Amino acid sequence: MLPILRGFRGDVRGTTRRLLRALPLFVCFALSMRHADAAESASASSVSASVSAMAAVDGALLNDHADVLIDSTDSMTFDDARRSTAFEPLGGRTALGLIDHPVWLRVHVRAPAGDAVQGNATPGDVTRDASEPGESKPGDLKPGEAKPDAGKPDEAKSGPATQTWWLDLSPFSMADVQIFTPGADAAQWRIVHTGEEQPFASRPLAWRQFLVPVTLRDAQDTTVYLRLRGYNTLVVPMRIWRLSTWARHALADYLVIGVCLGVMGGLALYNLLLAARLRQTIFVLYALLVSSYAVFSADLLGLGSQYLWPASFVGVVGRNQALVCLYGCFGALFPLYLLDHARVTRWYRPVLHTVAAIYAVSSLFALHGAYGIAGLVIQALPCVWFPIVIGVALYRSAMGFRPAWYYLIGYGPVIVALTMLILIGQNTLRATPLTMHAFLVAGAFEAILFSQALAERFNILRRERERALELAVGAKHDQWRAAEEHKAELEAKVALRTHELESSEAALKQLAYYDALTELPNRLLFRDDCERLIDACRRDGGTFTLAVVDLNGFKRVNDTLGHHAGDHLLRVVARRLRDAVRERDTVSRLGGDEFGILFPELARDRIAGGALLDALHEACAEPVLYEGGVMQVSGSIGLATFGDACADRDAMYRAADREMYRAKSVHQVQL
Known part of the structure; x- marks a missing residue:
């Protein structure tokens, strides 16, 4: 147990060291945000100083020189807004x-002297006339509003020298935007x-969300009114640009x-292909x-409005909250x-499933207009599941x-960036290009690290x-x-058992078919061998001879010298008889001092008149x-010999036995 605890403590220390190494990155990131905010404040101060002279500067933030009015009646017209003294x-x-009413903004700006072009826009700048998309016709105004310009461009009218600047709202999303700028006539x-x-x-510039031209009179104050209506947090950093400077x-x-979007899209597609190849759910969740x-x-x-749904999806309220809820749903399921892990599955899985279900339901609420509920879920629910996942x-x-x-590492910047978005929406953090695009860079970083x-x-x-x-x-x-070892063991046991059986069988066969004293085949085996030879002769037409040998004087040896001497004599004579015959011939002990010999393929006359019979007599008579x-x-x-007179075993044995007794009688007469 102690080694396990030491190993776990080492892992914790290693993780802590890695977190401490990563901490300076987050600190530097936070300091850069604060530095950017301070720089923006300094820039705003400089603009404020110039605005006191009402001079426009490329990229200047106009929020320090604007007034705001919330239309709680939802019915205020442009003329009402111009006459209102409730601007703050x-x-x-x-x-x-998050304001559920139209918001009016009044911005004061002055064109710098010396850049004016009489009757023309600043070189490189482009404006639309009232007949182009994006500008309202006189009938677009509500009753009581001032009449718009007749639709002719400013440069076609006589009057003071003018400059065309571009007002960039740069909001995250805005449902309805109306911008009122002075025409050639005040x-x-x-x-x-x-x-x-x-x-x-309807955008004045075909490839920008909210960038509108503003005609400024040379060295004169110009007031621009904006009527904004959104279904999300109103984030409206307003900047003034020349078009050529803004383009760069x-x-x-x-x-x-x-x-950033290319990285996210490419990795999503790549992991979707991996999901199709590997058939694993986690790759689908990542995509x-x-x-x-x-x-x-x-x-x-x-x-999204520009490329994904330029005309068909513009009327869906709360789609941004719905997309955030979908991201939260998949973000809860992915970890x-x-x-x-088995140790956290019992409580970890139900919690995240519940969080994902809440996000999914909230996205439906947002698409059906209850975007306030979705916004509340977006801001409150991470406080529950972020600490658990981390x-x-x-x-x-x-x-x-x-x-x-x-x-x-991948989710840390996303949490920081999303927190920054919430702080921007609460006006705790100023909306700068760096803070407003941090979430995009964090998303690409998250995609790379999650893929890793x-x-x-x-x-x-x-x-x-x-x-x-x-x-x-x-x-x-x-x-x-x-x-294999068991098989070898079994085979060894089987072999041993087989050997034992064969040994037993051989021993039994030896006992059954062989004489224990002389180790010659006994009478039983002699009879079987004789029957086989008879069958072979009947089948093939051959012949064989059966000989019966009886020892003369053996009883006298037993009686005078004892049975041990007789046994020794029998063993010696048996060996000599076996040596005297051919290898294919069979010598058997039929009992007592009587032996039987089988001579395959030999007739009687070849044995009786030849050296073989003499060899048999010598084997018996040798001292x-x-x-x-x-x-x-x-x-x-x-x-x-097997033949007509001796056609079976018994006949052959009787014939040989009779001849043996005749020879024995002759021997006794000789003695």
Whole structure:
């Protein structure tokens, strides 16, 4: 147990060291945000100083020189707004919070002297006349409003020298935007009506969300009115630009947006292809998570209205909140599969499933107009599940699970960026280009790190499979080896048992078919061999001879010298008889001092008149040494050949036995 605790403590220390190494990155990021905010404040101060002279500067933030009025009656006209004395200074605020009423803004700006072009726009700038999309006609005004310009461009009218500047609202999203700018005549006003409830073609500039031309009179104060209506937090940083200067600024802006969205889209597609190939749910969740974040970011920046739904989706209220809820739904499900572990599954899985269900229902509420409920869920629910997921990720990281470390690194900037969005919406943090695009960069960073986490998780699973396969192969090899050993053991036992059986069988056969004293075949085997020879002769037409040998004088040896001497004599004579015949001939002991011999393919006349019979007599008559003395006997031999007179075993044996007794009688007469 102590080594396990020491290892766990080492993992915790390693994780803590990695977090401490990453902490300076977050600190630097926060300081850069604060520095950017301070720089923006300094810039605003400089603009304020110049606005006191009412001079426009490229990229200047106009929120310090604007007034705000909330139309709680929802019925205020432009003339009512112009006459109203309820405007209050905006005070540099870039966000107004979630307001369910139209908001009027009044901006004061002065064109710098010396840049005016009589009757023409500043070189490089472009304006639309009232007949182009994006500008209202006289009939667009409500009763009591001032008549707009007759629709002719300013440069076609005589009057003071003018300059065309461009007002960039840069909000995240805005449902309805009406901008009132003075025409050539002070009594006439030009109206630009746009917003996300209008088709994207209503934008004055075809590839920008809320960028409208403003005609400024040379060295004169110009007041611009804006009527805003949104279903999300109103974030309206207003800047004034020359078009040529803004284009250079927007190029870098769109480059960052394109790179970030391209990274998210490419990784989402790649992991979707991996999901189709590997058939794993977590890759689908990753693709949905990154895609929902990318679509949410694109819609927040106005690119959704421009490219995804330029004319068909403009009337859907609360789509931005719905996209955020979808991202939250997939964001809750993704760590459920990435960080899953047996020790946390029992309580971790139900909590995140509940969070995902709440987000899914909230997205439906947002699409049906209850975007306030969705906004409340978006701001409150992360306080519940963020600490849980971060805690589980830290726990899994302490266990040495590397995907959890990638998850922490990737999700940290997203949490910071989304928190910054909430702070911007609450006007706690000023909306600057850096703070407003931090969430996009964080999303691309999250996509890269989460993809790395998936790759590491896949590698871990692959290594675990390989290890399991090795263990399975090893176990199978062990089983095979054990089976082989068991088989060998069984074979050895079977072989031993077989040998024992064969030995027993041989012993039984030896006892049944062989004489124990002389080790010659006994009478039973002699009879079987004789029957086989008879069958072969009947089948093939051959012949054989049966000989019966009886020892003369053997009884005298037994009676005078004892049975031990007789047994010794029998063994010696048996060996001599076996040596005297051919290898294919069979010598058997029929009992007592009587022996039987089978001569295959030999007739009687070839034996009786040849050396073979003499060899048999010599084998019987040759003296036998025993305990310093000599024993000597002789043999009487009878022969019978298979034929008509001896057609079976018994007939042959009787014939040979009769001849043997005749020879024995002759021997006794001779004695």
